Amino acid sequence: MIDRLDTRETESVPATGEAATTIRLETVVNGRPVSAEIEPRTLLLDFLRDRLGLTGAKRSCDVQVCGVCTVLLDGKPVSACSTLAYEAHGREVLTIEGLARFGELHPIQQAFMERTAIQCGFCTPGMILTTKALLDENPRPTREEIAAYLGGNLCRCTGYWMIIEAVEHAARLMAGEEDRS
Amino acid sequence: MSTLSHRPASTEPMGAAQGNGAQGLVGLSAPRVDARAKATGEAKYAGDLQIPGLAYGKVLRSPYAHARIVRIDASRAQALPGVIAVLTGDDVLDINPYYGHAIKDRPLIAIDRVRFVGEPVAAVAAEDPQTAAEALELIEVEYEELPAAITLDAALAEDAPRLHVTELLKPGLFHGLGELKPQPGNICYHHAFARGDVEEAFAKADIVVEGEYHFPAVYQYSMEPHTTIAQWGDGEITVWSSCQHPFLVRAEIADLFGLPVANVRIVVPYLGGGFGSKSYTKLEPLTVALARKARRPVRIANTVDEAMVTTRRHGMKAWMRTAASADGRLLAREVRCWFDTGAYADNGPRVVATGADAAPGPYRWEAVKVDSWGVYTNTSPAGSYRAFGATHLQWIGEAQVDEIARRCGLDALQIRERNLLRPGEAVRPGGKPLDADLIGDIQKVAAALDWGTPKPANVGRGLSVGLLAAGAHPVSTAFARLEADGTATLYVSSTEVGQGVRTVFSQILATELALPVERVRVQGGDTLVTPYDRSTGASRSTTLAGLAVQRAGQELRAKLLEIAARVFGLPEEAIELRDGAVWHEGESISYPDLIRAHFGMVGGELIGRGEVRPEKGTGSYAEGPVFWEVCIGGAEVEVDPDTGKVTVRKAVSVADVGKAINPRLVKAQEMGGWLQGLGNALFEEMIYDEQTGQILNATLFDYHVPTIADLPASFVSTIVENEDGPGPYGAKGVGEGALAGATAAIVTALYDAGVRVTELPATPERVWRWLRERDSAAAGGAQSARE
Ligand code: FES
Ligand code: FES
Numbered sequence: 001m002i003d004r005l006d007t008r009e010t011e012s013v014p015a016t017g018e019a020a021t022t023i024r025l026e027t028v029v030n031g032r033p034v035s036a037e038i039e040p041r042t043l044l045l046d047f048l049r050d051r052l053g054l055t056g057a058k059r060s061c062d063v064q065v066c067g068v069c070t071v072l073l074d075g076k077p078v079s080a081c082s083t084l085a086y087e088a089h090g091r092e093v094l095t096i097e098g099l100a101r102f103g104e105l106h107p108i109q110q111a112f113m114e115r116t117a118i119q120c121g122f123c124t125p126g127m128i129l130t131t132k133a134l135l136d137e138n139p140r141p142t143r144e145e146i147a148a149y150l151g152g153n154l155c156r157c158t159g160y161w162m163i164i165e166a167v168e169h170a171a172r173l174m175a176g177e178e179d180r181s
Numbered sequence: 182m183s184t185l186s187h188r189p190a191s192t193e194p195m196g197a198a199q200g201n202g203a204q205g206l207v208g209l210s211a212p213r214v215d216a217r218a219k220a221t222g223e224a225k226y227a228g229d230l231q232i233p234g235l236a237y238g239k240v241l242r243s244p245y246a247h248a249r250i251v252r253i254d255a256s257r258a259q260a261l262p263g264v265i266a267v268l269t270g271d272d273v274l275d276i277n278p279y280y281g282h283a284i285k286d287r288p289l290i291a292i293d294r295v296r297f298v299g300e301p302v303a304a305v306a307a308e309d310p311q312t313a314a315e316a317l318e319l320i321e322v323e324y325e326e327l328p329a330a331i332t333l334d335a336a337l338a339e340d341a342p343r344l345h346v347t348e349l350l351k352p353g354l355f356h357g358l359g360e361l362k363p364q365p366g367n368i369c370y371h372h373a374f375a376r377g378d379v380e381e382a383f384a385k386a387d388i389v390v391e392g393e394y395h396f397p398a399v400y401q402y403s404m405e406p407h408t409t410i411a412q413w414g415d416g417e418i419t420v421w422s423s424c425q426h427p428f429l430v431r432a433e434i435a436d437l438f439g440l441p442v443a444n445v446r447i448v449v450p451y452l453g454g455g456f457g458s459k460s461y462t463k464l465e466p467l468t469v470a471l472a473r474k475a476r477r478p479v480r481i482a483n484t485v486d487e488a489m490v491t492t493r494r495h496g497m498k499a500w501m502r503t504a505a506s507a508d509g510r511l512l513a514r515e516v517r518c519w520f521d522t523g524a525y526a527d528n529g530p531r532v533v534a535t536g537a538d539a540a541p542g543p544y545r546w547e548a549v550k551v552d553s554w555g556v557y558t559n560t561s562p563a564g565s566y567r568a569f570g571a572t573h574l575q576w577i578g579e580a581q582v583d584e585i586a587r588r589c590g591l592d593a594l595q596i597r598e599r600n601l602l603r604p605g606e607a608v609r610p611g612g613k614p615l616d617a618d619l620i621g622d623i624q625k626v627a628a629a630l631d632w633g634t635p636k637p638a639n640v641g642r643g644l645s646v647g648l649l650a651a652g653a654h655p656v657s658t659a660f661a662r663l664e665a666d667g668t669a670t671l672y673v674s675s676t677e678v679g680q681g682v683r684t685v686f687s688q689i690l691a692t693e694l695a696l697p698v699e700r701v702r703v704q705g706g707d708t709l710v711t712p713y714d715r716s717t718g719a720s721r722s723t724t725l726a727g728l729a730v731q732r733a734g735q736e737l738r739a740k741l742l743e744i745a746a747r748v749f750g751l752p753e754e755a756i757e758l759r760d761g762a763v764w765h766e767g768e769s770i771s772y773p774d775l776i777r778a779h780f781g782m783v784g785g786e787l788i789g790r791g792e793v794r795p796e797k798g799t800g801s802y803a804e805g806p807v808f809w810e811v812c813i814g815g816a817e818v819e820v821d822p823d824t825g826k827v828t829v830r831k832a833v834s835v836a837d838v839g840k841a842i843n844p845r846l847v848k849a850q851e852m853g854g855w856l857q858g859l860g861n862a863l864f865e866e867m868i869y870d871e872q873t874g875q876i877l878n879a880t881l882f883d884y885h886v887p888t889i890a891d892l893p894a895s896f897v898s899t900i901v902e903n904e905d906g907p908g909p910y911g912a913k914g915v916g917e918g919a920l921a922g923a924t925a926a927i928v929t930a931l932y933d934a935g936v937r938v939t940e941l942p943a944t945p946e947r948v949w950r951w952l953r954e955r956d957s958a959a960a961g962g963a964q965s966a967r968e
Contacts, residue, residue, distance in 0.1 A: 049229075053231075054222070055222070055225070055228075055229035056221075056222020056223075057222075058226070058228070058404070058405065058453065059228065060404045060405065060406065060453075060485065060881075061485050061880070061881040062484060062485065063880055063881060063882060065880075065881040065882060066404065066881060068404055095222065096220075096221065096222035097221070097222045099221070100221055105217070105220065105221070109217075109220040109221065112216070112220050113212060113213070113216035113217060113220050114212065116210075116212075116213065116216075116845050116846065116849050118213060118215075118216050118219045118220060119454075119679035119680065119681070119849060119853065120219075120403070120404070120405070120451070120452060120453050120454040120455075120678060120679025121215065121218075121219030121220075121224050121451065121453070121679065122226065122403075122404040122405045122453030122454060122679075123404055124219050124220060125222050128220065146889075147889045147890060147892070148890075150889050151888055151889055151890055153889075154404065154881075154886060154888060155404075156402055156403060156404050156454050156456070156853075156857070156886065157454055157679045157849075157853045158849060158852060158853050159849075159852030159853040159854075159855055159856035159857075159887075159892075159896075160852075160856065160889045160892055161852050161892070161896055162849060162852065163889075164889070
């Protein structure tokens with residue numbers, strides 16, 4: 001199984017047989033400080049998935065079009081497939097694994113579940129995190145604003161309608177309106 | 182974008198209903214059982230799995246469309262530190278390396294010849310992906326280029342280079358195509374049927390519409406690209422793979438590597454979409470061969486451009502003519518279509534046959550003649566994609582029906598009401614008669630489009646209806662355990678690709694056992710554990726695997742009643758199952774207590790089995806299908822006459838599903854299918870360079886799939902439940918019809934707006950050109966009228 005990165009770890013085995021220069025990355029992932037030796041070229045997505053075992057962020061297009069690799073960097077969505085891990089240095093990363101607190105789902109997760117905005121689920125972590133960034137910025141977006149903000153997240157399964165419904169539902173849940181169905 | 186107003190899809194009852202009585206949970210939109218795992222990132226897909234000692238595989242692919250491999254030198258790659266093994270064609274000569282479920286035409290890695298750009302030529306297993314990628318650069322391959330046939334026309338030409346010695350090809354394990362005859366030239370497969378006298382019908386017709394049409398190659402784009410892990414050990418193979426049909430993969434792997442099927446285990450995690458792209462065998466043989474050489478478990482994960490050359494939808498060229506009488510009676514149709522199956526057959530023959538089935542459309546004909554060919558070309562192989570065959574041909578037939586309607590002064594609804602088949606009428610000779618109320622369905626589409634009301638300029642409304650032979654082969658099994666604590670575990674091999682099978686099956690089993698749905702757990706597909714299911718595709722899972730689940734539940738139910746009758750000392754008829762207990766009048770015994778009474782201890786379990794097999798005949802495709810999936814849709818489009826840009830204002834779907842076990846999931850299928858149909862109709866197209874065979878738009882920058890910005894302004898979906906399906910509670914499948922229905926409805930709506938579509942996708946350039954052609958024809962017509 002993947003070794004969870006020990007934050008006390010100071011040594012890191014270079015990825016290839018050749019000795020590669022490494023740099024020290026200090027970051028916070030899902031509220032937990034992380035310190036690691038990485039190759040400068042390491043992508044954030046590989047760091048999260050392969051080093052930290054956080055596989056919720058997925059890989060698909062690899063060219064910043066599809067959004068399945070979305071994580072939040074200081075609260076803003078980034079495509080981890082096209083972001084160097086070192087860009088997270090001194091900043092905070094939130095992945096889907098960090099959204100639920102102590103087993104309690106975030107209202108956006110709740111809303112996606114209740115509104116059937118999930119089919120295969122491959123786009124879901126990215127969709128939910130992008131939605132979080134949206135609703136943190138704009139708690140009551142219009143449908144047009146939702147569509148504009150989620151424009152960089154593809155979903156091949158749902159046809160998006162139920163995702164839009166879920167985002168609206170999440171906005172109401174987060175506003176504390178009694179709207180659970 | 183304009184305002185989104187989709188009618189509330191949440192009018193159906195939702196939530197955690199209790200199983201009470203025979204149909205307790207059926208028809209309720211129970212929440213998805215996998216939603217929590219997927220919303221928290223816990224759900225594991227093939228690329229998320231780690232196993233001890235895992236090595237990373239990468240594939241060197243051919244840069245040529247057609248070439249002889251003169252020499253491969255992998256020694257430098259092999260010497261790179263961190264490289265475990267390099268696989269080339271020479272490494273598989275101890276087995277018969279050819280596979281293909283329809284035709285065994287494909288080597289698992291190129292053997293002295295490559296037939297498309299992207300064909301695997303070598304594969305490397307290394308300690309990490311970067312090293313594997315570096316090693317690929319060190320492999321030297323010398324090619325001798327051969328003349329290539331990239332397009333259908335090139336492959337069909339008299340002097341075309343031949344891809345295969347078709348006479349020598351062997352049928353695959355599951356071709357299901359009757360007798361496979363060797364074909365001439367680059368023909369991979371030919372399917373034909375005829376009835377009535379076509380020539381006579383055309384001779385007497387008042388109206389004949391005729392045309393040539395083109396449909397592009399399309400990329401399924403399941404967001405998760407194909408991913409496979411294989412482990413080779415001591416006469417046993419274990420594969421974890423993003424595959425839809427684990428049992429068919431198992432059989433092909435066992436056949437290739439000469440092992441009994443029991444020694445091959447295929448485990449299927451969650452799939453990040455499939456849509457047919459993960460049907461049948463894809464990366465598995467190559468990954469197993471690499472693991473065999475590496476003596477280590479190996480993962481190969483496609484990138485998007487690799488997924489594109491792994492499988493795609495068939496491009497197609499068709500010629501069609503339709504005859505009618507002056508009063509709008511459809512008389513005859515003749516169709517010839519050529520499907521571009523690429524370098525290897527994959528599921529091409531089935532696509533060719535299903536396309537032929539869809540070609541006549543659901544109308545009452547005096548005479549029909551259909552010829553459908555699959556053609557090898559030097560392009561990446563084509564296989565299944567949602568609603569294949571129907572999506573290819575429905576738009577063509579429906580556009581011709583509308584043209585006839587216009588010429589005889591009927592509207593698109595009237596001509597369909599007049600000519601559509603009625604329930605029980607023959608769709609094709611020897612096959613299953615029509616099992617749906619198409620006229621009722623199309624009237625619902627028309628109503629949702631406000632048919633007959635005035636519409637603004639440049640706006641068109643279109644209807645379409647067709648049939649798709651669905652269900653594949655009717656063989657599925659399932660079993661269920663009722664555990665000592667009164668929870669149930671269901672073992673069934675249908676793959677959860679996102680459609681929600683596990684949720685629907687939980688509802689079915691919970692209903693039969695009168696349990697709350699939360700008390701049912703569904704075991705994911707694992708051929709060592711879960712029993713045989715033919716496949717997950719062809720809209721078959723609810724209908725066939727669902728029936729097996731229902732039967733497993735019924736067997737458990739019967740056992741519970743039998744035990745309860747003994748314990749109560751009453752006849753079974755006096756006992757009912759309710760809320761996880763057996764009841765007689767006011768008295769009840771919970772399942773755990775009943776199981777304890779049966780075994781005399783705290784423990785034990787009851788097992789129920791369910792089996793589905795052909796009820797009469799052999800279940801062959803010719804006798805089938807299991808059911809006719811209704812492919813129906815409606816669209817309202819607006820055309821910008823200056824730019825040719827098409828906007829879909831309104832999307833309409835009717836899901837004729839017999840019985841909606843989970844209405845919300847039915848709508849989810851309709852919406853997702855509709856938007857894929859929109860992509861197929863308006864912009865999706867894989868473009869091959871006609872000289873080199875390279876795909877010119879092999880990234881998602883260049884290959885445009887529908888985004889949230891492409892949503893129609895409104896979506897209206899209606900579910901029709903006539904309980905006329907062969908599945909549990911009268912259900913029949915859903916999931917594909919909306920795609921074919923939508924594509925064709927957009928085409929007929931464009932026709933209504935004055936655009937005669939002869940080639941998809943209907944891009945702005947093409948639409949603009951067709952508008953000019955229409956205007957100049959009208960001008961010419963006006964001129965000749967004056968002369
Ligand atoms: S994988 Fe990063 S945007 Fe697609
Ligand atoms: S749910 Fe499958 S891609 Fe969005």
